[in-house]
Amino acid sequence: MSSPVILALTAGEPAGIGPELCLQLAGETRQPGIVVIASKSLLAARAKNLGLAVELHDWQPGQLPETRAGHLSVRHVDGCHSETAGHVDSANSQYVLDTLTIAAEGCLKGDFDGMVTAPVHKGVINEAGIAFSGHTEFLQELCGVERVVMMLATEELRVALVTTHLPLKDVPEAITPERITQVTRILSADLKTFFGIEQPRILVAGLNPHAGEGGHLGREEIDVIEPTLEKLRAEGIELTGPLPADTLFTPHWLDNADAALAMYHDQGLPVLKFQGFGRAVNITLGLPIVRTSVDHGTALDLAGTGKSDAGSLHTAIRVGEQMALCRKAANAGEYS
Numbered sequence: 453m454s455s456p457v458i459l460a461l462t463a464g465e466p467a468g469i470g471p472e473l474c475l476q477l478a479g480e481t482r483q484p485g486i487v488v489i490a491s492k493s494l495l496a497a498r499a500k501n502l503g504l505a506v507e508l509h510d511w512q513p514g515q516l517p518e519t520r521a522g523h524l525s526v527r528h529v530d531g532c533h534s535e536t537a538g539h540v541d542s543a544n545s546q547y548v549l550d551t552l553t554i555a556a557e558g559c560l561k562g563d564f565d566g567m568v569t570a571p572v573h574k575g576v577i578n579e580a581g582i583a584f585s586g587h588t589e590f591l592q593e594l595c596g597v598e599r600v601v602m603m604l605a606t607e608e609l610r611v612a613l614v615t616t617h618l619p620l621k622d623v624p625e626a627i628t629p630e631r632i633t634q635v636t637r638i639l640s641a642d643l644k645t646f647f648g649i650e651q652p653r654i655l656v657a658g659l660n661p662h663a664g665e666g667g668h669l670g671r672e673e674i675d676v677i678e679p680t681l682e683k684l685r686a687e688g689i690e691l692t693g694p695l696p697a698d699t700l701f702t703p704h705w706l707d708n709a710d711a712a713l714a715m716y717h718d719q720g721l722p723v724l725k726f727q728g729f730g731r732a733v734n735i736t737l738g739l740p741i742v743r744t745s746v747d748h749g750t751a752l753d754l755a756g757t758g759k760s761d762a763g764s765l766h767t768a769i770r771v772g773e774q775m776a777l778c779r780k781a782a783n784a785g786e787y788s
């Protein structure tokens with residue numbers, strides 16, 4: 453029998469809902485094994501505030517994590533200076549990044565089969581003087597890979613992005629043949645590896661209104677996107693587009709596709725979140741490790757109330773486990 457999957461779960465921004473979502477998991481027995489990467493005293497304080505009876509156990513590499521209801525394995529991380537729900541403190545920023553580094557390095561070393569992330573607050577990390585645009589870019593750099601892909605998914609819809617956390621004014625310049633090529637190849641390959649889709653069918657959005665209206669509303673489709681898609685089709689990747697983004701997300705196209713590729717964050721993610729906010733997963737494709745995340749942010753307005761919904765965290769864990777099993781199977785095949 454293969455060894456059980458162990459996922460690292462980073463608790464995210466201390467003032468946000470991440471710590472309590474981690475504690476909520478301990479309410480019932482769970483599969484796979486979860487190790488929360490966080491300050492133990494932060495978790496204990498939040499559990500006390502919420503009246504949750506959770507016994508926290510120190511975890512060491514090589515140990516099987518607790519799966520019993522009422523128990524949670526924790527890899528303690530120092531440096532959490534303030535623990536008040538709803539009030540961010542930039543002094544916690546290095547601690548937050550340390551939790552990500554510990555989880556990712558644990559995955560690279562084989563202590564964990566994947567990592568799941570609760571939300572961080574990008575603004576407060578930057579206020580500490582640390583340039584940070586998101587987990588996606590942070591993990592890309594930490595893992596030393598040239599390109600990764602952000603994809604959010606529900607049971608019904610997958611939306612991947614050519615560009616991620618960029619100011620809108622910088623997007624057109626970032627839509628290059630090289631970036632489109634790298635992103636599309638990663639998306640197509642990982643849909644095969646992790647989602648069992650033999651020949652992924654990908655819809656590609658244009659950048660401009662009406663996909664440029666034949667060049668009258670912008671030329672990126674004619675000059676950059678279409679010629680790049682043509683080369684990728686010659687590699688055997690099944691691509692439709694560039695399509696006007698406003699009608700791409702309709703059943704006419706989506707019913708015969710496996711994923712949509714949007715050119716920028718707010719072209720694709722509002723559609724996905726309108727369709728499935730609270731039960732979607734955010735996946736980083738193209739990494740040497742498995743990483744999934746919740747679809748929501750720190751929800752400072754809800755932190756400490758115990759009213760946050762753990763639906764997306766459950767999806768992130770379930771998809772993270774499936775991806776970890778696919779990777780284990782692929783590795784076993786490679787070396788057998």
Ligand SMILES: NC(=O)c1ccc[n+]([C@@H]2O[C@H](COP(=O)([O-])OP(=O)(O)OC[C@H]3O[C@@H](n4cnc5c(N)ncnc54)[C@H](O)[C@@H]3O)[C@@H](O)[C@H]2O)c1
Nearest residue numbers: 570571572573574575745746748749750751753754760761
């Ligand atoms: N994975 C991540 O790390 C991640 C993802 C998105 C946003 N963020 C960060 O979160 C911060 C706040 O972002 P925002 O306000 O745009 O989005 P948000 O998702 O935190 O909040 C949007 C709304 O959804 C509600 N909400 C969010 N999660 C919920 C849950 N689990 N249960 C019930 N209601 C929930 C909030 O109360 C709020 O009303 C920003 O700094 C942003 O960068 C982080």
Ligand SMILES: N[C@H](C(=O)O)[C@H](O)COP(=O)(O)O
Nearest residue numbers: 586587588589734745747748
């Ligand atoms: N773009 C994501 C979303 O809207 O859900 C979110 O900001 C998280 O991104 P990272 O996983 O890169 O932190």
